[in-house]
Every structure is written in C-alpha cells, then in structure tokens.
Amino acid sequence: MQLLQTSLDAPFAIQMENLVKTYGSGPTAVHAIRGVNLSVRPGEVVGLLGPSGSGKTTLLQCLGAIIDPTSGRIILDGELIYDNGWLIKDLRALRRDKIGFVFQAPYLIPFISVLDNVALLPMLAGQSNSNARQRALELLTVLEVSHRAHAKPFELSGGEQQRVAIARALANKPPFILADEPTAPLDSDRSLIVMNLLARLAAQYNTAIIVITHDDVIIPRFKRLYRLRDGIATEEQGEGLPFPDQPA
Amino acid sequence: MINLAVKEIAYSWFRYVLTAFGLGLLIGVTLTMTGLVRGMMDDAISLIQGTHADLWVVQDDTMGPYAESSTLYDDLYRSIAGLPGVAEVSNVAYLTVQARYGGTDIRVLVAGFNHDRPGEPPYLVAGRPITKSHYEAIADTKTGLKVGDKIGIRRDEYTIVGLTNRMVSSGGDPVVFITMQDAQIVQFQKDNTSIYNDRNRLASNPQLNRPGIPGLLQAVTVSQLSNNKINAVLVRVSPGYDPSGVADNIRRWKHFKVYTYEQMTKILQEKVIVNALRQLGMFMGILAIVSTAIIALIIYTMTLGKIKEIAVLKLVGAKNSTIAGMILQEAWGLGLLGFIVGKVASTLWAPFFPKHIEFIFTDTIVAFLLTMLICTLSSIIGIRAALKVQPSSALGG
C-alpha cells in the first residue's frame, strides 16, 4: 500500500512495479519477466538493454498493453491501469491515446498514403480528417519527410519509413513512447539521426521514451538505462554523451 | 475517418477487379440459368398464346394436344360451333418432324391451321400470310429460314412465305405453320409402300373381300386411307360468355376433354416442362452453394492476405467495427462489381444460347440482393479471422 501511494504521487509518465510475465504454464512455462521495477519521467529517454532472450520485448509489450502481464502493477500517466489484471477495459483506446509505438520495422499500412498512415491515429481517436491530416503534416515536417506525404509507404526508403513510423507514434501526443530496436535496420549514421530525433521530440513534447537497443553507437547516449538479464532488471547510470548535431 | 476499404481496393485494384471478374462470370452463369427457366416457362405457353383461343377440345382422357397425343375427327367442330357462347371453332394439328433444309434437317413443330381462325399464326415479322391451300409455310425466325426458302416435310416441299417471332413448342422447337389440309396429309397420310401393303392386307382378308359384296373392300380401303383426323379443336368464346361455362357445356354434350387457357397454361408449365425446370432448379441450387463457398473463400483469403495490416490497425487502436467494416465493404464491393460483370456477361452471351433466355427485372433485383446477402454472410468468416488476430502478431516475422 505504501509503495502504491508513493508511486501515484510521483511525477512519472510510466511506472511498473514487480511486473511478472510467464508464457505458458507447467513444466514448459517460460518465465520471461520475473518481477521488474521500472519508471520513466516525462521528457526522459531511457535505454533498455540486455542479451537476446532476456525479456526486453516482452517487458515492452506488457507496458504497451499489447500482451497481458501475469502479475504486478503498471501506472501510466498517474493512472493505475494494471494491478494483477487490467483495470481498463478498452486497451485498444489506451494504446491509441496514451502510447506511441516504434518497432524494428515501420509496420506502415501499405494501401494508404504516408500522410494518412500518420493521420489515421487522430482519425481513429475521433478527429476530423482535416485536423488529423494537418497534425500529420506538422509531424512529417518535423521529421523531414513531408515531401513524401502523398507517396505510398513502399515508395520510401527504410529510413524515411522509420521516420514516418515515429511520426505516427507521436500523432496522438501520447505521454509515453515505446521503441523496440527502432534503429536496427539503419546504418550507424542514420541510427544516430533517428535517436537524436527521438531525444529532441521527447524534450519538445515532454514525452517519456523507452528505447530497446543493442546499438553501441546509441548506448553511451543514455543518461539512465535498465539492463535486463534473465527477466530481472537492474538500473544503471549511463554515460549520457550528448547527441551530435544532426548531420546535413 | 478515411474509408479503408476504398483505399485497399484502389491500392490492389487489379487483383480485386480480376477476382470480381471471375466471380462475375459465376454470377453470370446463375443469371443465365434463371433466364433459361423464365425463357422455358415463356416458350411453353408461347404457342397457346399465339393461337388466341379460349378453349381446347381434345380427345377424352388426354392432356393433348401439346402434352399428349390427341386424335379427333375433323368434323367434330361442326357440332361444337352450334353450342351457345361459341364464336369460332377451328381444327388444328401438331406434329414434331425433322424438316429437310439444304443438306441438313431442322427439328420443328408443324402446326396446321385454318385461315382466319384460332390457331393461325399471329403477327408476322416478315413476308405474307399463306394464300394457297398447299405447299406454303410460315416459319418461326428461330428456324433460321428466310422468306423464299424451301423446306422438305415428309414427302413434300414447302415454300416459306412469312416469318413469325417467338413461336416455339414447349420443348423450344420452332414452329412451322402450314394449312390444315397439308397438316393432315403430313400427319396421317401413309407413304406409298404402306398404302400398297395395307391394300394387300385388306384384299387378303376373307371377311372384307367377300365375293358377294363387291363394294365392301373398296369402302373399307377408302375409310382406312382417309386423312379425316385432327389433334384438337380450338374454340373462341363469344364476348360476354365465361370460357369455363362454355367448357362445361361442351363437356356435358360431347364426350371430350376441354381445357381453358389457364388450364392449358398449367398443363404446359407444370407438367410438360416440370422435369426440365426441376433439373435447372437443381443446377441453380448447386450453383448457389458453390458460389457461396467460392465467395466465402475469396473474402477469407483476401482477409488473410492483409492480416498483418489488420494486426497493425489493432495495435494502433482501430476498433473492431472499423476492421469489420473494412472487410464487409470490400465484400460488398466485390459483390457489386461481380454482379455488374455477371449481368453484362449474361446479357452478351444470352443471344448465343439455342434456347430463349428471358431476363426479368424482378429476377435481377432478387439475384442482386441474394449476391449481397451471400457476400455479407461470407464475410463473417473473414471478419472472425480478423477479430481473432492478436495485435502482437503484427510484430516480427
């Protein structure tokens, strides 16, 4: 009870307490997450590192309400949303309004334009087409892909597509963005650009961001990071190197 | 909200149109079947409609002259003509033959009629009515004959002088009208060998060939070889009289079967072509089931083809109704497009069918609604698959 009280008062965008995720049950059960505590402040970019199979993606999908945790507690934007069970019925609306996702691949909808891929989220949230598209165009401009707004996703380069995916993650101004190896398909220059962008956006929109990465170029940039090993997370102080100015 | 279905269709329009085209041909076949049924029902009564008769007098205990063979004497009409309410009477004869034309033969229904009486060919689309009492004929356009053509029926050759339209037998064979005199010859006259044989048989029968009565053999021979038979008597009822009342009257006085126009229609549509209709009905039923299965499969496959996008949509928070709506609208679009293709295709190929194909507006509407209903039902399995997919399945792979 004590723990919960302090959690709710704390100025965290996202917070998880003693989170457990077990895939399956019985002798074949996989204990992917074994009680993780983690918290991110608004505007903060936190790294999530760990060897393959350590449970990073699992953790992130639990946080993102994509899969169901087994037990524990999740507090999002000051609201207790998971307490050994979801306290919110409409998880899809939760994802749509509160959480932005960036994955290893852009996962854009191929049959609608780049602009509509971004505008789709505000539209799904009930905004008018023109408002949604205006918002999308703003974001595409910030991410410097507005010139391809009316192209179909397949006409864009991998880096451009990834930037569109980031724009989509920001479209509904979520307090929290989850990025699972967002720079994996990019070369190190491009990776830095994307990370730099995420850091800038976090500051600009006061968004909390968790980034899963294996990327040696990116890891030294985090001020704070969590290292997962066998489903247990340890918090670490990062080097916090500044991002280089975006190359031209 | 943008219409995801329209966007998806526009994006993969070629595959979509190709699918709709295939589906359309299937729908076209079904529509043609319906048209065939309607055409057969229409054909079945085209001849009796064309006679403009109110009553058919036929041999007792038969459903003649179209459903069964019926034979009457050709002087019966005189006694019917005198009954109250009878305006016109006329003898008719019907016979299906293989008429010779050019090097081949055509299956036709030969109809014998009397000039200016019930049973004469209706409206001519070309040529003139028959003016001579022998060897002139009026053919239906479906025979492919033209005015001036000559066709061989039995032993004689007839010249086509006029053409009718849509006069066919219940089986769909085109009608060739000839005079009653000719028809009696065609139907009842024997060939020379039979006459010769019959004469010999009669002559060798001691009961008929009696030395004491020299005229007997000749009388019997004449009677045997006469053509004074017909198939039915058509009656037109005077204005103000009820056809069924007149029919009752004929039945009472004469021992014949009498059918009204309605009864004749029933016989033709419900008895003569009933098996053909059942057969087509079976085909249509099977076709409908096959179409439903194919449509369901197409929509299911289409849905599986974009299951990843559906998972992404779920991931970013699209409602089930948005996703179901997309699938349903695509199914409807497929149905609509397919129906248009089917309608156009069936209209284009209908004239090439040997049987008359009749498209009725209400049938078209019913078929369209059925197509849409089938599409709606078929999309249910697609929608179920879409709603079952986990958002996490969008990731990886």
Ligand SMILES: Nc1ncnc2c1ncn2[C@@H]1O[C@H](COP(=O)(O)OP(=O)(O)OP(=O)(O)O)[C@@H](O)[C@H]1O
């Ligand atoms: N759907 C699942 N069902 C069963 N076990 C799973 C499932 N997803 C992941 N796991 C298991 O859970 C553990 C953690 O997997 P997870 O994908 O979270 O690792 P990760 O840290 O993201 O690895 P990587 O760096 O390779 O992406 C692994 O042992 C994995 O095999």
Ligand SMILES: [Mg+2]
């Ligand atoms: Mg992973």
